[in-house]
Amino acid sequence: MKDKLKEIDEWITITQTGKFGGLRLSVRAVKYFRWLIFKVNEYRADLQKIKVEIKRLRGIILVNNLWQEAPCCLCGYTGEGYFDSKRHTCILEAAEVLEIKEREGK
Numbered sequence: 001m002k003d004k005l006k007e008i009d010e011w012i013t014i015t016q017t018g019k020f021g022g023l024r025l026s027v028r029a030v031k032y033f034r035w036l037i038f039k040v041n042e043y044r045a046d047l048q049k050i051k052v053e054i055k056r057l058r059g060i061i062l063v064n065n066l067w068q069e070a071p072c073c074l075c076g077y078t079g080e081g082y083f084d085s086k087r088h089t090c091i092l093e094a095a096e097v098l099e100i101k102e103r104e105g106k
Contacts, residue, residue: 062097 061067061074067090071078074090081087085095 058093059097062094063101065094067094 058074067074070082072082072088072090074093075088077088077090079087083091085091
């Protein structure tokens, strides 16, 4: 993903200068790069919304203790040591949520 972001930064430079590696770009190419940057920014906004929604849904699952039966509905873990945080990292996240829940008195 970082490589893609670096490419996008290069595209932004291209659209601002109209040059790529010393070559002059056509107006059509510059317009295409600008359109591409616009689409990438739309994708970034959508991705951020998805991340927020996933975090919200994970919180609901953790607060309601829906993860306590294997397989874990967060990560799918079914192995030994289900309640061992070294083997099943969702336990740490659940502990944090429970701590917050207790602090807030819910």
